[in-house]
Amino acid sequence: MAILTADEIRDMDKSELKERKTDLQKELVQEKGQIEVGGFTDNPGRIKEMKKTIARIKTVLNEQNSE
Numbered sequence: 823m824a825i826l827t828a829d830e831i832r833d834m835d836k837s838e839l840k841e842r843k844t845d846l847q848k849e850l851v852q853e854k855g856q857i858e859v860g861g862f863t864d865n866p867g868r869i870k871e872m873k874k875t876i877a878r879i880k881t882v883l884n885e886q887n888s889e
Contacts, residue, residue, distance in 0.1 A: 825846070825871050825872065825875040826842070826875050826878065826879075828878055828882070831875075831878050831879055831882050832882055836883065836886060839879050839882060839883055840883070842879060843876055843879045843880070843883075846872050846875055846876050846879075847876060849872060850869065850872045850873065850876070853868070853869050853872070854869070
């Protein structure tokens with residue numbers, strides 16, 4: 823159910839990773855905003871997966887910066 827696996831993330835370049843991270847963060851804010859207003863999300867597990875994928879992307883970016 824992962825949005826992106828660690829192997830897929832490691833195959834991307836830095837600019838693509840930053841763009842994907844920004845897109846996921848925007849989508850996460852929209853999902854959270856929808857819940858705050860009193861609505862509900864179609865797939866509540868997707869929020870957890872977005873958070874995990876963002877964390878994976880940040881980890882890979884940090885690894886690439888330290889090299």
